[in-house]
Amino acid sequence: MDHLAENLVHFGRVLRAAGLPVGTDRLMLATQALQAGALASRADFKAALAACLVDRPEHRPLFEQAFHVFWRDPDLLGRIMALLLPQAQGRAGAPPPPENRRLADALFPAPALQEQPRTEPVDIEARLDAGSRELLQRRDFDTMTTAEWAAARQALAALQPQLARRLTRRFETAPRGRIAWRATLRAEGRHAGAPPQRERARLRPTPLVLLADISGSMGRYSRVLLHLAQGLLNPAAGMGERPVVEAFVFGTRLTRITRQLRQRDPDAALAAVSAAVPDWAGGTRIAANLHAFNRDWARRVLGGGNATVLLVTDGLERSDDDPACARLGFEAERLRLSCGELLWLNPLLRFAAFEPRAAGVKALLPQVSRHLPVHDLDSVQRLVAALG
16 A cells, blocks of 8 residues: 555656646545545546546546556557657648647656756857847747747746736725625624724626637637637636636637636647637638627626627638628627727738738728737737736
């Protein structure tokens, strides 16, 4: 049993490194469950660990992978090890394997490299590093290499934006504020002469709704915002109250992907989105999809008109005739009147000579609160600052 407890602690560390919130209390609970008779079979053993260590459905796939690898499944272990080997770049098409590199890194951490003696002055190396970071900040997402895209994803994951907060009609205990009469009477009943209790209006993060165009020209830029939404849906410990975030993508149809993005592992979340969206990198029908959102989802996710909506599109509607553009303007106006703020994130603003000549762009522009670029890390950081 001693060796089993050591392995269980190691397994908990692997799960934490892979992104699952597994605390010491859960490991102690799992140990008690195993001592109570959960070692009769492998199925009982796995069920007991899952009941004690997993508290959210979206964490179950990662637990399944880690369990089979850690508790000796040679076939899956070989596939995980294969992920660590260099592979040739092929054409995209087949979905990624269910195993992910985050789990592989947790199970098989890379050995620390020995520091080599320096031959150049430290100040020269620091300037080169800063220059590389500056180039990466301004590099267009659509022209990044694979290595630059991986570095950009790491920088994006480090952003933990604090959304603007709004007053609610609920109150919370505070050292200063109005007298909380109910709490004061309860305190007086427990202890005579207790000081009056105070309360103030509760602040909550402003709801955020992402509407991302995933047509052929927008796929890379929308994927960046999906990484940002996935980070907001899975905040790090100590970041305070979880913001209300809803995510939708549209090409020829509208698809809600909030549930897929709730997976804690970014790679698994984006893979689930790709599997759930049949029209990725296809055509686009902006007006029809805005109509579907206004009809089916606006009242459910816009928080009573307080939400901030991020519309990620280039504004190039499939048809530029007058009826189609009039319908686009009408649906955009309905959306603007239903939310607190409508931000249009347009990658075409990366061009200095951009002018709103397309009919779809002209229809959208009067209905948005702000028209912002979204093509590199600098523009995403400015967006994060604007959301705060």
